[in-house]
Amino acid sequence: MDGAVVAAPTAVRPAQRPAERPSHHLRALQAVGMLVAPAVAVVLWASSLRGVAIGAMNDFGLVSVLSARAGVAFAVLTAGFVLCWRFADRSWPLALHVLLLIVMLYGMPAILAHGPIGPIVFRHAGITESLTRTGIVNTKVDAYFSWPGFFMGLATLVKLSGVQSVLSYGAWASVAFNLLYLPPLLMLARALTRDRRLVWGTIWVFYITNWINQDYLSPQAFGYLLYLTILAMLLTYLRPRGAAVEPPWRIGRWISVKLKVCAPDVPPPLTSGRTAQAVVALVVVLYAAAVTSHQLTPFAILLSVTAIVALGHCTARGLPLLMALMVVVWVIFVAQGYLSGHISQLLGSAGDISKATSANVTNRISGSLDHLVVVKARLALSGAVWLLALLGGIRRFRAGRPDHLAAILGILPVFLFATDPYGGEMLMRIYFFMLPFGAFFATAAFLPGTAADTRARPVHPLGAGATSDYLAPQRTISFGWLHACIAPMAFGVVAAVLLGACTVARFGNERLDYFPPDELTAMRVLYNVAAPGSTLAVERPYLPWKYREYEQHKYLSIVNMLGQRHPPSPAQALREFALDLQASPGHPAGYIVLTRSQQVYAEMLGGAPTLSYLNEFERLLRRSHQFALIYSSRDAQIYLCLPELSNVHPTFVARNRHPLDVRHRRGHRHRRRFSVENPLRPVVHTRQPRS
Numbered sequence: 001m002d003g004a005v006v007a008a009p010t011a012v013r014p015a016q017r018p019a020e021r022p023s024h025h026l027r028a029l030q031a032v033g034m035l036v037a038p039a040v041a042v043v044l045w046a047s048s049l050r051g052v053a054i055g056a057m058n059d060f061g062l063v064s065v066l067s068a069r070a071g072v073a074f075a076v077l078t079a080g081f082v083l084c085w086r087f088a089d090r091s092w093p094l095a096l097h098v099l100l101l102i103v104m105l106y107g108m109p110a111i112l113a114h115g116p117i118g119p120i121v122f123r124h125a126g127i128t129e130s131l132t133r134t135g136i137v138n139t140k141v142d143a144y145f146s147w148p149g150f151f152m153g154l155a156t157l158v159k160l161s162g163v164q165s166v167l168s169y170g171a172w173a174s175v176a177f178n179l180l181y182l183p184p185l186l187m188l189a190r191a192l193t194r195d196r197r198l199v200w201g202t203i204w205v206f207y208i209t210n211w212i213n214q215d216y217l218s219p220q221a222f223g224y225l226l227y228l229t230i231l232a233m234l235l236t237y238l239r240p241r242g243a244a245v246e247p248p249w250r251i252g253r254w255i256s257v258k259l260k261v262c263a264p265d266v267p268p269p270l271t272s273g274r275t276a277q278a279v280v281a282l283v284v285v286l287y288a289a290a291v292t293s294h295q296l297t298p299f300a301i302l303l304s305v306t307a308i309v310a311l312g313h314c315t316a317r318g319l320p321l322l323m324a325l326m327v328v329v330w331v332i333f334v335a336q337g338y339l340s341g342h343i344s345q346l347l348g349s350a351g352d353i354s355k356a357t358s359a360n361v362t363n364r365i366s367g368s369l370d371h372l373v374v375v376k377a378r379l380a381l382s383g384a385v386w387l388l389a390l391l392g393g394i395r396r397f398r399a400g401r402p403d404h405l406a407a408i409l410g411i412l413p414v415f416l417f418a419t420d421p422y423g424g425e426m427l428m429r430i431y432f433f434m435l436p437f438g439a440f441f442a443t444a445a446f447l448p449g450t451a452a453d454t455r456a457r458p459v460h461p462l463g464a465g466a467t468s469d470y471l472a473p474q475r476t477i478s479f480g481w482l483h484a485c486i487a488p489m490a491f492g493v494v495a496a497v498l499l500g501a502c503t504v505a506r507f508g509n510e511r512l513d514y515f516p517p518d519e520l521t522a523m524r525v526l527y528n529v530a531a532p533g534s535t536l537a538v539e540r541p542y543l544p545w546k547y548r549e550y551e552q553h554k555y556l557s558i559v560n561m562l563g564q565r566h567p568p569s570p571a572q573a574l575r576e577f578a579l580d581l582q583a584s585p586g587h588p589a590g591y592i593v594l595t596r597s598q599q600v601y602a603e604m605l606g607g608a609p610t611l612s613y614l615n616e617f618e619r620l621l622r623r624s625h626q627f628a629l630i631y632s633s634r635d636a637q638i639y640l641c642l643p644e645l646s647n648v649h650p651t652f653v654a655r656n657r658h659p660l661d662v663r664h665r666r667g668h669r670h671r672r673r674f675s676v677e678n679p680l681r682p683v684v685h686t687r688q689p690r691s
Contacts, residue, residue: 034093037080038100044073045104054112055516059370059604062108062507074499077101081204082492085197094200098182101207105503106174106215109510115520116170118513119542119597121217126550128154128166134551139334141551146335149292150219166217167547173217178207180225181215187232188436191239192406194266201443201491206435208498209385209442211378211505212428223297224432226290230283230301231308231409237279238314239268265402280316287323291330296416298327300433303412313405367605374508381501382431385438388494392444399448403441410437446491512600515544519595522636523547526593529630535590537577539614540602543595554590556580558617562608570617578626581641589641592627594618596635 048069058064081097088094109117116122127144131137132155139145154166163169169176185206189199215221271279291298306320365375389410396403413433417426527548530536536545537556546555558573568576581590602611609617621627621639631638 031093034080034084034090035096037076037083038096041073041077041080041104042100044069044076048073049108049111052112054510054514057511057514059368059374059511060508061374061504061510062112063504066108071500073104074503075496077104078492078496078499082488082495085200085204085491086488088197088200091196091200094203098200098203098207099179101204102178102182103175105207105499106178107172109507109514110171110175113171113514115515116167116173116217116544117510118216119544121170121173122167122544122547123550124151124154124217125166125170126546126548127151128158129548130550131155132158138551143295147219147293147295149289150222150294153222153293154217165547170217173221174213174215177215177221177225178210181228184225184228184232185436187236188228189440191232191235191266192403192440195447198440198443198447201446202436202440204495205385205439205442205498208495208502209381209439210432210435211381211502212432213506213509214425214428214432219294220297220429223290223294226286227297227301227304227433228436230286230290231304233279233283234305234308234314234316234319235405237269237271238276238316240312240315241268276315280319283316283319284322288326291326292334296429298323300413300416300429302327303415304409307408307412308405311405311408366607368603371508371604374504377501377508378505381498381505384498384501385435385442388442388445389438390441392441392446396441396444403444406437406440410434410441443491446487446494448487509604512542512597512604515597516635518633518635519597520544522593522595522631522633522638525631526591526638530591531588533586534588535581537581537590537592538598539594539609539617540598542601543593543597545593556590558609558613567608570613571620573617574620574624578624578641583641583643589643591630591641592621592639594621594637594639 048067052065052067054062054065056065077097077100081094081101084090084093084097116125124144127148128151130141131148131151137145137148137152144151157169158166182203185203186199189202193199215224287298287301290301302320302323305314305323308314309317309320365372367375393403393407411434413430416430416433523544526536526545530549530553532549532552533554535554535556538545539558541555541557541559556577561568561573561576577590577592581592583589599611599614602609602614622629626642627639628642629637630640
């Protein structure tokens, strides 16, 4: 009868057995087994940090004082992640490994240093303190006050939490920001693929290759969180439904045809009109926060959102125009004070590839022999990530995977390179913006580009025309198990190598960025004795200062002097300091601050002023009668500028000799300094040699 369904004979009908689910006890045993590696890793890691002398670091950075147990701990954690990643039947073990990686890797400096790392965190604390104390955004102070959104948020947090300074959050800011990056990274990866292994592999590779250390307490770290969140929300909730994409603009249609761009194989969730409107409103608010907080991140977001809309992957087609308008309005009406004095400098750098290359590459390949190893490790790590991404991209595209949008979003930040050198950090920022998509394709290099290698043989509908070939048992040889074992092992080995290289590359500057207790104490003494309006002079502005009274002091450095047309000698620099630091009506006497970190900078990174220049300057400063040593410790000294004696009557000088005057006794140089307990009480002290 036409249309009838012929059933297969019972004798030859394939047995359909339901998949056997493991028992409750077996699942519990598997869960416990997944926790063994993380537990062992945490114990090894915690024991390895005991007794670490962070002050004994050399130019290799933090790895020079870590024990071998720390490396074993990270190796065990990587092995545990790869084991869970191999099966990927549950997400919570993978999430647990990632959370432990964030705390263990990014939390080491906070645990060992007991405070913030790097001078910029102290500067950001000073800007926040200024806004909290005055409640005024003075755009004439410097560029930071032209983009105060992040600092206003920090000031609000300080008031609500009741802490004395935002430095209380500075030590653990990297851990906090990387934890905040995890949700949008998951959303972004899940919007690009349905493969759970590819999603969590992307997350793992992202964190083990994030070496550039731009996630401290800073506007760029906050802006990067907004960057990830905006892209994740657009690709998750505002993608058009259906496999076909319809670019709204002609250029987008031309690019889509040339590159054969198609929608990802992840269906977007069902969203109502109100939900879509709420998402658009939230994206606009987040972008406004980025525009008011950072100079570079809004342009990276605008570039990516424009590409998403132009290729037809976002239904909010007016977003790029609105975002561009927000940037223009902010620059014209708020940041005008800064741009009016730097417009020629900014426009003169636009499009200058040679200048950008010199600032971002050539000038950074310098320093001591040990530090050059760290620089080469950074270059090798970055190159390895993009080589793996290239291999993964080739494999995915050859398999017909619709990853065009991920590839375009990963390449777009390169166009920021020619805009401005950005203080020699543009290449690192570009790497950071590209990293989520680079990690995606780098992980894909270890996964099959097509479906599973082992496929079930199709069952022939028995009936008229059936042959015995379909009834006989099939004996085939499959090598799927071999690939299933080799690929995770290869991923684990490469991940372990990348993690080791990241530890060297990320923490290679810790000797420079670590400020010992004596140096921090010297800064507290300085701000206790320096009256508002004082001038503070240093050799190089790389020390833990500016965290208090940010706008009330004037700051000088030898580095700025050497940038003049006719750079001064050490003696000339000291004379210029003496003139600038002299007390005058309304301007108290200034101070010269010498610290260990300034000396380490010259030893480790080189550049001007050289180490010999600094040594000669300090020798002249010690012999000068125009300055008095008021504080001295192993890692810092503070000198006060004395009144100009030539302009004072000799009788007055004899009767009112300065209490901090230099005195020679029995061939030894004695000076008076202020005690740490009471900075206003001078005590006799013999100067200790600097280390």
